[in-house]
Amino acid sequence: MMPPLLPPVNGQLRLVVFDWDGTLMDSPRRIIHCLQRAAVEIGAPVRDEAALRNIIGLGVQAAVRELYPDADDHFVERFATAYRACYLEAEDAPETPLFAGVAALLDWLEAREVLLAVATSKSRRGLDQALEATGLGGYFVATATGDEHASKPNPSMLEYVMARAGVEPVRTRMVGDSVYDLEMARHAGVPAVGVTHGVHPPQRLESAGALALLPDLDALLEAFRQAEGDN
Structure with a gap:
C-alpha cells in the first residue's frame, strides 16, 4: 500500500522538495x-x-x-x-515564467511550518539566477544542483537536502514532473508526487511509482488541503 499524501503519523509533513524545471518553472x-x-x-x-x-x-x-x-x-x-x-x-530563447499557483502553494506550506527545498538538475549558477529573478530564494532551507551532485535518478541531491533540513524520508515528499524525479525519490525512500504540466506524460509518471498525479500546482495545493482535512 502506498503511503498517503501526508505522512501516516498525525499527518506531520515536515519537508517538501521540489524539482525546478518543468515543476515550478515553465522552462x-x-x-x-x-x-x-x-x-x-x-x-x-x-x-x-x-x-x-x-x-x-x-x-x-x-x-x-x-x-x-x-x-x-x-x-x-x-x-x-x-x-x-x-x-x-541567449536573449532570443523562450521565456521561463513560473507556473501558476507557485506562490500560493509555497505560502500555504510555509504557513504550516513545512520546510521547503529544491533538488534540480540545473547548475548552481542557473538555479541561483532563477531564484534571484523570481524572488523565491527565501522560501527554501536547502537547495541541491546537478553540478554539485550525481545526476538524477541517483538519490544524492535529495539525501543532501533532507540532511540539511534534518528531516527523515517518511516525513518528506518529493514533487516533480519527470520520471527521473520520481525514481530519485524511490531510491531515497521518499514518496513522490508527479505534476503532469511538465515534460513526461502521466503514464510514465505512474509507472515510475508516483504517490499521486496532479495536473498542476493548484491541484496539488487542493490535494494537500483535502489531505489535511482528513487527519
Whole structure:
C-alpha cells in the first residue's frame, strides 16, 4: 500500500522538495531550444523534440550521453558548455515564467511550518539566477544542483537536502514532473508526487511509482488541503 499524501503519523509533513524545471518553472521550451542550438553550434546531429523532452530532468552531461551514446568526454563538455551559455544568456530563447499557483502553494506550506527545498538538475549558477529573478530564494532551507551532485535518478541531491533540513524520508515528499524525479525519490525512500504540466506524460509518471498525479500546482495545493482535512 502506498503511503498517503501526508505522512501516516498525525499527518506531520515536515519537508517538501521540489524539482525546478518543468515543476515550478515553465522552462522546457527554453531547454529544448538551447539543446538544439548547442547541437548546431558544435556540428552535432540535432535531435527532435520528443527525444529532448525524454531526457529533461537528467543532469546536462548525463543528458548529452543519453542523446549521443558514442560521445567522448570532449564532445560532452563542448555540448554542455554551449547549452549552458544559451540557457543563461541567449536573449532570443523562450521565456521561463513560473507556473501558476507557485506562490500560493509555497505560502500555504510555509504557513504550516513545512520546510521547503529544491533538488534540480540545473547548475548552481542557473538555479541561483532563477531564484534571484523570481524572488523565491527565501522560501527554501536547502537547495541541491546537478553540478554539485550525481545526476538524477541517483538519490544524492535529495539525501543532501533532507540532511540539511534534518528531516527523515517518511516525513518528506518529493514533487516533480519527470520520471527521473520520481525514481530519485524511490531510491531515497521518499514518496513522490508527479505534476503532469511538465515534460513526461502521466503514464510514465505512474509507472515510475508516483504517490499521486496532479495536473498542476493548484491541484496539488487542493490535494494537500483535502489531505489535511482528513487527519
